[in-house]
Amino acid sequence: MPEVLRTERLTRVFGGLVAVNEVEFAAEEGEIVGLIGPNGAGKTTFFNLVSGALRVSGGRIFFQGREITHAPAYRRAELGIGRTFQVMKPFPRLTVMENVLVGAFLRHPSRLAAERWAAEILKMMGLSEFAAASARSLTTAGRKRLEIARALALNPTLLLLDEVVAGLNPVEAEGTVELIRRIRDRGTTIIMVEHIMRVIMGLSDRIVVLTHGRKIAEGTPPQVASNPDVINAYLGTH
Amino acid sequence: MRDPGFTLTLRHLQAGYGDVQVLWDVSLEVRPGELVALIGANGAGKTTTLRAVASLLRARDGEVQFGTNRLDRMSAHDIVNLGVAMVPEGRQLFNQMTVEENLLTGSSLSRTRPLRRSNLDRVYALFPLLRERRLQEASTLSGGEQQMLAIGRGLMSAPRLLMLDEPSLGLAPTIVEEVFGVVQDIRREGITVLLVEQNVQQALRIADRAYVLESGRIVLAGPGLELLQSAEVRRAYLGI
Amino acid sequence: AAPASGEPIRLGAISSLTGSFATFGSMERAGYALAVDDINTAGGINGRPLLIDLQDDTSNANTALTVAEQFIRSGVPLVLGAYSSSITKPLAVYMARQRVPLLNSNSADDSITKPGSDYVFRVGQNTDAYVKPLFGLFKQLGGIKTIAILVSNNALGHSVENSLVTQAKDGDYQVVFDQAYDEGLTDFRPVLNRIKDIGADVLAMSSYEADAVALMRQIKEVNLNAKVFAGAGATGFAIPSFLKGGGEAVEYVITSAAWSPDVHYPRAHELFARLKAFMGGVEPSYHAIRSYAGATVAADALRRATTLTPEGIRETLLATRLTTPFGTVEFKDFNGFHNQNPLPSILMQVQRNKYITVWPPDVAVGKVIYPTPVWTARK
Amino acid sequence: MVQFVQIVVNGVFTGGVYAIIGIGLSLIFGVMRIVNFAHGVFLVVGMFTTLFFFERLHVDPFLVIPLVVLVGGLLGIVLERFLLEPIVRAPEHASILMTVGIGLVLSNLLLFAFGDAPQIINTRYSTSTWHLGPITFSTALTIAFVLTVVVIGGLALILERTDLGRSIRAAAQNADAAELQGINTRRVRSLVFGIGFALAALAGALLLPQLFAHPSIGPTYTLKAFVVTVLGGMGNVAGAIGGGLLLGVTESLGAAYVSSSYRDAFGLAAFLLVLLLRPAGLFGRSRT
């Protein structure tokens, strides 16, 4: 399987705090990689580094073999890295349709084609009926779906999902899990951060565990779940 | 020490945003010392209910009563003075203030100021991470750290009734356990709790009673464990 | 003559009644109003009453142009105005193009009549005229060699600056310092310290109203001495509030002025008193008198005109020679000026917190105190 | 050398005045996120209020300061209640437009009330000085400077250290959450706007003995206030002193040694540089 993303000794420092500490990470095409770890472990920061929202303090990032360590965020989006924001960022004064359209324009410069593509994605995300509503009026679940929809509109090779299931009740969560599988089946590589074990264990092909910015474990869900370090630092004995 | 006599009662509450009505008819009751859970799908109106109680949103019709006080006729800050605190959904921190300043703001009323030191110690004991981040600006905390801070701030006001809106959201499993532990501790101290949670199973397990909200109406009510066994709840909210 | 009656003859007038130039607008209004009164009680325009339709330009050039268009479309043969050069200039350009005469009383910028146009006439003095008597005085006093120039950074200031520099060169004076300052929040101390360092016999200044007082106060504060402190552009140095606000700091300042109640023109004193009464006790500045003169000149032209068309009036204006309480008004071409009243200005010196006319000798009522005592020697 | 020191000293003292001009603007922006275009007009209101009391009561303008501050505070509270509170949830620019409108209305009211002649008062210390060796100090500027430092220091202390200060900042950052902590955010906003207006009025009172009052001079002060607060950090109350001093000294040196016709440009250039290099202000915590 070709490698989609690789980081070498990726590091980010905030003042005295090393939020991401020499992390070596790789994801292959079509994989779903779960990224877990205690609060403040550096997961979102890792996403921010990979997507270009934050500048690295050290280390390198490769996307499809190409170094992107210093590429600006929009360039990475063009290359095929889509992301959602943990703190959601809809364009509040645009409609749901327009929110997605903005992303769709990247691959479909013509408006007609972009609209068609956006409509398709809305349908897939179950948002069609809200197409004309303003993004402001969506509920939490709706906004989370919109976050995914917008990222999907880029037709990304790699999708970074930051807690898109959190805040959904189990039934809704199941729906989103189903969606994520479908996205993967279309060939998109996914890295997801989530604290809900049922979801992450069920979905991930492989799991990487961060604490205090360091990678402490990596492996299949069962391997990670039984790793004493992980249990100690994150899962708890419960 | 149990607080006598302050029951929260909602009668036929209606509320909404702009020309959108969200709550159609919500009646519920939280008695002193109780832990009551409010569950429901996304968009059912749980947050809206809490906001209406806290007077962040004007009720269109119906009543909200706490003891003998009509909350729906009071402004939000006065309600806090009565001892009703809320940990809002989405954290709502004071972003450009430090962690400690956020906590101190939670106890700036004359009623709570004397308890400030001990409350602060209690919150730090509960969330040691927050002590480490004392002087960090709230906006730079991780998602989970922000959630802890929001809960901590709510506790700083030594409330009679604490309303929690999805406190476990975005927390690591161990912390989730802790938070549910804290909620039970709070209740044990005699503080009344109204809990909104998507972690339905856990919530129902610790709740004395629970209400199920659907499209702005209460559709089910009963003791927590009983609802947990209910086939409807299991199918609709637990996916079992 | 019997008071005027019948169908009035209407003229347009544009002034700044609101906005940043409103101070002067109220002066102009008073001048126009009294003039119309006087003209109409004295029989008007050949028996018909005169009506001056005064419109507010809100201190804004666009508005002045809008008003001018309406005047012209409604058949007004002559327009009076405006106050600020920044409004008068676009107005003059427009009026010339529409071939309707503009009679200006109070804008001081040289460029309004230099090169000027056939349709623009100015009653008031230009800055060359403000500066000229100063050099006459210097020559008489003797002992003056060096001049420092400090003017406000606007059209009037630069116009005064140019006049000063040219006339200094003609008279073989040396300009040792020459700068403009930005108006507004005025801390002059740094510049004044520089000038103090350089040293000059004369400090010649041009400022609007309020800066003038601040300037003199700070001159005192930094202990800057000169033989003559001169308000070369009139304006701020030659208005009543300069005395009131400046107190002892403005003593001995010599300023050019367009007019003073001392001058020996007919009815000058009386008019001053009436204007003051009209304005509810506020001392009128020379702007009010010049507007009065402007309206008088306009009425005179209307009386003499054979046809009441713009062209007819323009031609009569050319032949104006009229003595008003402000002085003699005629429109001449000289030194590159066109249709400019060649009236000289006078010099006044502040003595015991009053303006005393000291130049030219034929109108002077007091003697110049010279050189200006140094600050430390004053009490 | 003496001259250089003199020029720097002048700059410093003028800077003190600049600081007090900017401080209210900074506070209102920091707490309410309102870019107050009426600030200069508030200052002019302070000048005319001082003038009014000065002429009615025949007392020293520095003695009527408490009265002027009180009047300013009340006006600020009233304006906030009736004009700014209703648009608290409207987009950011609405408050800018509102303050533009308020400025126009206030300056025209001043015009109706006091006429359009510039008002200058002449007091003992308008031109009096004291000396330290060869260096001269303006008495009026010195009094203003001392008052400025005291007021700004006190205000900064209140904001940083007290519950009231924290409540003010909390209300600024998240009104709903502040309400949930029992803070009466409406009252806080009124209070802050009142304080902001009072500070502007105070600046007016301090300036009147030296400069003049005119109903339409407000925008000049507004612009100065912008420069000062950006240099010191918008919303950073203590920073305003640094911003004021920096501006004062820059302008003084520039006007003396380069050219007085570019005096304002030196301040603006410093302003732009600081904006670009340290957006949080020279004296603020940088957020980048």
Place this chain on the structure above:
Amino acid sequence: MRRTPPSGSHPATRPRIGAGTSSLTGALVLLALLTFYPAAFPSFITLGVTIVLFAAMASAWDVLGGWTGQLSLGHAVFVGIGAYTMALLVLRNGVAPWWGAMVGMGASVVVAAMWGGVTFRLRGPYFALASIAVAEMTRIVANNWARLTGGAEGISLPTLPLFLGLDLFSRRVEFYMALILLGLALAVAWWLQRSRFGYHLQAIREDEDAAMALGINPTREKVWAFLASAALTSLGGSLYGIFLGFFEPRGMFSLDLSVQLALMAYIGGAGTLFGPLIGAGLLVGGSEVLRIYFPGKSLFVYGVLIILVVLFAPDGLSTAVRRARRA
């Protein structure tokens, strides 16, 4: 128990897609009606020129201020550059004013590119404040650099060559030139309403980080918006220069003028097709009416008017009207 849909929401609050054609018709009808203005109000052509010209410049401002959300309070710089470049080329080099206007446009674009490149990393009010600083500095330089600009005394335009046989100083001709410019500005706004570029700008306005994550280069798009806005404003400035016939730096580069353009767009409704036009009509036309009916009090009433609009239509009049019509 029923399974509730995963997300609930409410029908269209802003049905914008497909609204483009009707507003296009509206714009065309409006422009057509305006062509009759000079014939209908021959005594008020000057007023008409002012309104239409300011509407065009406010629309130009809106490309950056409304659509991109970058509040500029320094647009007078482009008005000044347009007017001065045109006039100086006429006076010094005998270049025809229309070519001068083109050169001015080029100069404005260059200035905008540098200005934007340097200050676009500032967000929110900081960008606005920086724009004030840039404009004020430009004014000071123009005021003092007499050799280039003629300095504080200003410059006046003598006779101009005929443009396609038309006298450029005729108010009538000026009116139609302004109208063409307005048409151009409206066309740009209409295109922004539905084009990819327009959506990029709006996305940047709403959330720059999110926009970046969608492959939008905010700096580049903002600079393009700034260039377009500057170019149109500059053309307006050239025309304004001809209209005035005389001008000086303190007027042409004034903060007041910049604030007015912003005010017009906001009062009418920023980021909408007709907003700036409505705003210009209200503020320019309105103040003329006020001047006539409230002599001496017009600025006061003007201030009151602004306050009332902000109180009752904080999103601008056109948005308020649309909302009222829907209700």
